[in-house]
Amino acid sequence: MKLHEYQAKELLKRYGLPVPEGRVAFSLQEALQAAEELGEFPLVVKAQVHCGGRGKAGGVKLVKSMEELQQAVEGMLGKVLKTFQCPEGKPVSRVWIEKATNIQKEYYLSITLDRAVSKPVLMASAEGGMEIEEVAKEKPEAIHMLHIDPALGLMPSQARKIAFQLGLPVNDFVKIALGLYRAYIELDASLVEVNPLVLTKENTLVLLDAKVDIDDNALLRHKDLEELEDLTQLDPLEVEAKKYSLNYIKLDGNIGCMVNGAGLAMTTMDIIKLAGGEPANFLDVGGGAKVEQIANAFRILMADFNVKAVFINIFGGILRCDRLAKGLIEAAKMVEIKVPVVVRMEGTNVEEGRKILAESGLNFINAVDMWDGAQKAVALASKGG
Amino acid sequence: MAILVDKNTKLVVQGITGKEGSFHATQCKAYGTQVVAGVTPGKAGQKVEGIPVFNTVEDAVKETGANCSLIFVPPAFAADAIVEALDAGIEVIVCITEGIPVRDMMMVKDYMKKNYPNAKLIGPNCPGVITPGEAKVGIMPGHIFKKGNIGIVSRSGTLTYEASYQLTQYGLGQSTAVGIGGDPVHGLSHKDVIALFNQDPETEAILMIGEIGGTAEEEAAEFIKEHVKKPVFAYIAGITAPPGRRMGHAGAIISGGKGTAQAKMQALREAGATVIENPAFIGKTIAEALGKV
Numbered sequence: 001m002k003l004h005e006y007q008a009k010e011l012l013k014r015y016g017l018p019v020p021e022g023r024v025a026f027s028l029q030e031a032l033q034a035a036e037e038l039g040e041f042p043l044v045v046k047a048q049v050h051c052g053g054r055g056k057a058g059g060v061k062l063v064k065s066m067e068e069l070q071q072a073v074e075g076m077l078g079k080v081l082k083t084f085q086c087p088e089g090k091p092v093s094r095v096w097i098e099k100a101t102n103i104q105k106e107y108y109l110s111i112t113l114d115r116a117v118s119k120p121v122l123m124a125s126a127e128g129g130m131e132i133e134e135v136a137k138e139k140p141e142a143i144h145m146l147h148i149d150p151a152l153g154l155m156p157s158q159a160r161k162i163a164f165q166l167g168l169p170v171n172d173f174v175k176i177a178l179g180l181y182r183a184y185i186e187l188d189a190s191l192v193e194v195n196p197l198v199l200t201k202e203n204t205l206v207l208l209d210a211k212v213d214i215d216d217n218a219l220l221r222h223k224d225l226e227e228l229e230d231l232t233q234l235d236p237l238e239v240e241a242k243k244y245s246l247n248y249i250k251l252d253g254n255i256g257c258m259v260n261g262a263g264l265a266m267t268t269m270d271i272i273k274l275a276g277g278e279p280a281n282f283l284d285v286g287g288g289a290k291v292e293q294i295a296n297a298f299r300i301l302m303a304d305f306n307v308k309a310v311f312i313n314i315f316g317g318i319l320r321c322d323r324l325a326k327g328l329i330e331a332a333k334m335v336e337i338k339v340p341v342v343v344r345m346e347g348t349n350v351e352e353g354r355k356i357l358a359e360s361g362l363n364f365i366n367a368v369d370m371w372d373g374a375q376k377a378v379a380l381a382s383k384g385g
Numbered sequence: 386m387a388i389l390v391d392k393n394t395k396l397v398v399q400g401i402t403g404k405e406g407s408f409h410a411t412q413c414k415a416y417g418t419q420v421v422a423g424v425t426p427g428k429a430g431q432k433v434e435g436i437p438v439f440n441t442v443e444d445a446v447k448e449t450g451a452n453c454s455l456i457f458v459p460p461a462f463a464a465d466a467i468v469e470a471l472d473a474g475i476e477v478i479v480c481i482t483e484g485i486p487v488r489d490m491m492m493v494k495d496y497m498k499k500n501y502p503n504a505k506l507i508g509p510n511c512p513g514v515i516t517p518g519e520a521k522v523g524i525m526p527g528h529i530f531k532k533g534n535i536g537i538v539s540r541s542g543t544l545t546y547e548a549s550y551q552l553t554q555y556g557l558g559q560s561t562a563v564g565i566g567g568d569p570v571h572g573l574s575h576k577d578v579i580a581l582f583n584q585d586p587e588t589e590a591i592l593m594i595g596e597i598g599g600t601a602e603e604e605a606a607e608f609i610k611e612h613v614k615k616p617v618f619a620y621i622a623g624i625t626a627p628p629g630r631r632m633g634h635a636g637a638i639i640s641g642g643k644g645t646a647q648a649k650m651q652a653l654r655e656a657g658a659t660v661i662e663n664p665a666f667i668g669k670t671i672a673e674a675l676g677k678v
Contacts, residue, residue, distance in 0.1 A: 113487060113491065113569060113570070115569045115570070115599045115600070115601075116599070116600055116604070118490075118491055118494045118495070118570045119491065119495070120491070149495070150491050150492050150495040151492070151495055151496070151499075185488065188486055188487070188488050190487065215486055215487045215488070217460065217484045217485060217486045217487060218486035218487070218488065220460065220461055220484075220486070221461065221486070247633045249630050249632070251627065259543075260543050261541055261542050261543030261544060261633075262541060262567060262596075262632060262633025262634045262637060263539070263540060263541020263542070263543060263544035263545075263567070263594070263596055263622050263633075263634070264541065264543040264544045264547060264622075265632070265633060266596060266597070266622040266623040266625075266626060266632050266633070266637065267544055267547070267622045267664045269623075269625045269626070270622060270623065270624045270625050270646075270664065271663065271664055271665060272625075273624065273625045274662070274663055279625060282626075282630075282632055282633065284633045315543045315546045315547050315550070316526070317512070317524070317525060317526045317542065317543060317546055318524060318526075346547075346550060347526060347529060347546060347550070348526045348528075369665055370547070370664065370665040371663065371665030371666070374665075
């Protein structure tokens with residue numbers, strides 16, 4: 001789960017990390033009030049969206065007066081911010097207003113899981129402000145990497161070494177690194193990133209930007225964090241799918257896919273592409289999908305206007321083919337099926353499933369295997385489009 | 386022979402009195418697996434389909450000689466269940482549970498590496514392990530598998546079923562099929578399982594099914610290049626997956642240009658593996674290459 005910058009900063013502040021003083025505002029009135037409370041200009045107005053590259057896209061503005069503040073806020077709130085990272089854009093429903101920082105130099109600091117060794121890794125670099133991926137590609141030697149022992153945690157001596165290497169105020173940096181690690185662990189974060197970490201002209205360290213992603217699996221013990229999720233940053237169909245525990249990701253193509261299992265769902269997208277088509281989505285209905293879930297999955301697929309054909313690819317394991325067939329019949333009662341539907345079923349109770357569909361009177365097209373199904377769906381979609 | 390589980394496997398099912406646990410314990414037993422015990426704290430003395438239930442894994446091991454565990458405990462308690470199995474001396478642990486917090490798995494894996502370096506964890510968030518005709522320790526439908534000589538390792542459940550089904554269509558059975566799971570921190574890796582297949586006299590060829598995200602497939606490719614003489618076939622799912630979007634499995638994400646299907650396929654080709662591009666032709670490609678058609 002992604003959090004907004006302001007939420008990340010408010011959380012990290014609780015761990016003793018130095019963040020610029022600021023306020024969140026959902027309306028112009030709240031923004032003016034916030035400026036009043038902060039008491040002095042210049043201030044920085046930052047659009048809150050789940051997307052990087054805001055600065056270049058006009059989502060971050062330095063303002064020196066109430067007039068400029070008003071202009072900046074009006075230019076952001078209620079608008080869609082498009083950045084190079086999200087060309088489709090994200091709606092701005094709130095802005096963060098903070099006191100401006102006197103920047104001397106920018107650094108990079110993050111903690112995430114290194115999957116290769118199953119340990120957290122702290123990364124720090126003097127090339128702040130840049131995308132860390134860029135730095136990794138062009139100047140890998142500029143990134144200091146430190147693997148952290150999960151049982152021991154991050155030790156001051158380890159953080160100190162990095163502070164000396166980067167030439168940063170040692171005590172301040174150690175406090176920040178240790179606090180950041182504590183936040184990473186206690187919040188069950190999958191990523192905590194400070195980019196940039198700023199050395200101010202006053203020789204102090206400040207978290208100018210902050211990013212915290214939470215491990216979705218850990219939300220079961222962080223009900224308070226779960227409430228922070230901003231659903232406006234997600235695709236509405238994805239939000240709808242989440243309600244029924246369906247794993248749905250909208251894509252740009254015109255062939256809707258419904259599959260059980262994440263691996264097979266990706267494979268189905270791939271085979272559509274191999275057959276010359278473009279998948280409209282990733283949809284994993286899960287191993288133990290119930291009739292109701294299948295019906296809702298189908299409804300969500302149909303709600304995507306780009307879909308010109310549907311390819312259902314199910315390998316029955318726990319999800320039995322007869323249950324799938326019943327779900328499809330239920331779905332057909334709920335939504336009007338306006339596009340051709342190709343069904344490929346195999347596995348547990350497949351004969352029963354095929355029989356149920358054949359006797360249902362629904363005009364589904366049978367496929368003998370994945371390749372046949374993909375080719376049929378692609379041919380039908382191009383005819384319909 | 387085969388790997389990890391066989392007819393000598395004595396299985397204890399942790400979380401046996403739950404809905405999933407009791408259903409699959411029964412299914413495993415019906416397949417022919419020796420399911421000797423179940424564990425649910427506080428429910429010792431009960432029976433599930435004739436399988437005795439114990440309070441602790443340690444008791445189950447003492448009373449029944451269980452040497453393999455299958456875990457269905459809910460996500461909040463699953464890491465603890467793995468530790469309990471380790472502490473009881475179980476060396477093959479299969480964890481089916483989906484949704485375990487990453488931090489929990491990170492701690493457990495660290496504990497395991499330091500204290501039980503010989504234990505083998507499969508999963509979590511996986512379909513389990515099957516040695517056709519001998520033992521099923523997992524949730525896969527047994528009937529689509531067939532005894533034979535192809536070793537399969539995969540992150541994904543249904544994709545494993547698909548591949549096994551295709552192989553079976555061509556008369557090619559499986560020595561053992563291992564689903565290692567889709568979580569970012571898990572037990573055995575592709576490389577680890579390939580190393581086991583490499584040593585197994587019953588395995589003549591290896592099918593590795595990978596997917597986008599991480600570097601496990603690249604590490605497996607390194608190992609194959611250095612050590613494996615048996616024919617290796619590989620399929621990588623997710624060639625169309627957009628960067629930055631998590632494709633169902635917590636591990637399946639292309640981030641920072643790393644973990645793409647193309648890079649993985651390239652590494653495997655360089656290691657001498659046959660990379661299968663069309664997933665509908667996994668069975669056909671292997672059958673042709675092995676001269677079985």
